[in-house]
Amino acid sequence: MAEPKPIANEIAASVTGPDDLVQVENLRKHFPVQSGFLASLLNRGHIPAVKAVDGVSFTIRKGEVFGLAGESGSGKSTVGRLILGLLEPTEGRVVFDGTDLGSLSPETMRRLRSRMQVIFQDPLASLNPRMTIGEAISHPVRIHITNQPDEVRRVVIEILNKVGLAPAEQFYDKYPHQISGGQRQRVVIARALVTAPDLVVADEPIAMADVSVRALLLDLMMRLKEELNLTYLFITHDLATAKYVCDRIAIMYLGKMCEVGPLADVYEYSCHPYTRALLEAVPVPDPRHRRKEPMPAGEIPSAINPPPGCHFHPRCPIARENCSVEEPALRELRPGHFVACHYAEELLK
């Protein structure tokens, strides 16, 4: 049975324009939960599902860094995979540069893939241990650009130099285990960028790196963004890092979007109680700024049976009766700044 959808307002967050690279419209991804024959009989054919993404709409503009933040299980990585076409949405659609991904044949989709790339968290898991770095980066070059061996090598050497792996000739023949973690992530970045994509989905790209390496990787990603005219979808759990790179940011909780807007607005005038808590929880590397605010009670509920109404209401400090019944729609509270909370105005004061 279809659930009530407060669509009209959600669409408002994704007004189409010529500057939009990606439009996500009312996206849903439900993963059915494995259950036995008897259980499904008892449930009369209704199979429970994890509502990983449950009605999300937003747009990514050309040339921006769009942040997608939230805790584990909020659905942020699933959104990234849906945008890349690595997962099929249960409902809703992803429009990439004017093309609905759902309407494409596998062959067209394959060709479109050269325009969207991904950087995952763990470079060791992303690289084939038996492939040299040169081979790993040649792979997308041969598929999407050229098959000429000399030309392939030239392109790979060029990108290796660009990501700071110099002398590139030396790195070309090395295996992933022979270089450091930070260098490996540079290889992953090089492989993602070698096809000159329009969109890069970076899913926790620096989470595995050490503090001093993180700053270098972020700097590299931002320099390459300018140089190669990239657009990033930056998926992260780390709101402190997001502050340094994102132009706009969306906060997710239990498959839904709580708040989305320009980074400065969301951080300074956050008007969703969950965003507030999340920002407050980030440890500040300065003992003069120790947190005094209490944290929300309880833990994130299951995404199989999320609380009715506003998903956050059982933990919310300002929840009232209607919050457990009416699901709040995403509405524009300030220019370009959308919030899904019935009482957002109270936090804005």
Added chain:
Amino acid sequence: MPADILYSVRNLTVEYKTRAGVVRAVDNVSLDIRRGEILGLVGESGCGKSTLGKALMRLHTGPASIAGGELWFDGRDLMKLSEREMPDVRGAEIGMVFQDPMTSLNPVQRILDHLTETIQTHEPEISDAAARARSEELVERLGIRRERLNEYPHQMSGGMRQRVMISLALALRAKLVIADEPTTSLDVIVEAKFLDLLKELQKEFGLTILLITHNIGVVAEVADRVAVMYAAKMAEVGDVNEVFADPKHPYTQGLLKSVPNIRLEEAELYKMEGAPPNLLHPPAGCRFNPRCPFVMEVCRTQEPAFAPVVGDHYASCLLYQEAGMKQERLHG
């Protein structure tokens, strides 16, 4: 040993034997842990912070061994205890909390059994009922409903499991808890709550905590003092406010500037060039000299002493020791 020091590490060296040679993961490190404090031990991967934490309980096996040093815990040198005497210290007087509670808990044992088994192993005279009562009281204090004692580890959330780990340490009234990256696998809100809990336990039970972490923010949030390690050496130790306000070691200075700060207006992060050295062949002199922006000629040959800079604020850096030496020469 002064009465306010619970644990005093002196000139500790821990070695790993590898095929490529011997790696000194902790190299001649000295550190005091004061009674009732939360001491934050920070550093990047491979700096030796976890190896140091394990050495405090003499937990090393296999390729790792303590090559030298003294471990003065509450009046006795643990290095002088036999292997058979160590279990009375481990788990009982010193508790440990690791990053991943799922690998520390037995998946087929209920939480209650974890607790009662721990209590009765160390205190065999305690009855089942009394052990159960103590367990119930303890977990409720840590914010877990007593009914949940009958659950298995997989039925609990990550934050809850980490509370169970702390309860195991407290079940025997440990004097010191060594927490190695206890919040690294937790989400920020759960992490914040766990840190609040650590502070409460410190206040309520006078618990001493060594908090090992790569997260500078976590240390700033809860620690009383902070120790910074770099390439198997202690770089700097001092009061948390002093170290953050006025870091002495150039490595600490760079590290603090490269951490994203959500409260800061600054748009740029400091980029520390280079990488920590390979500990098979550490550089001569100061280990930070190849990356140091203030490097002097002497730094390439002479190893700095770990010495006080002002009061209780220690750093291994020749910048301060050189100035001192020059002063001495002037006056001498």
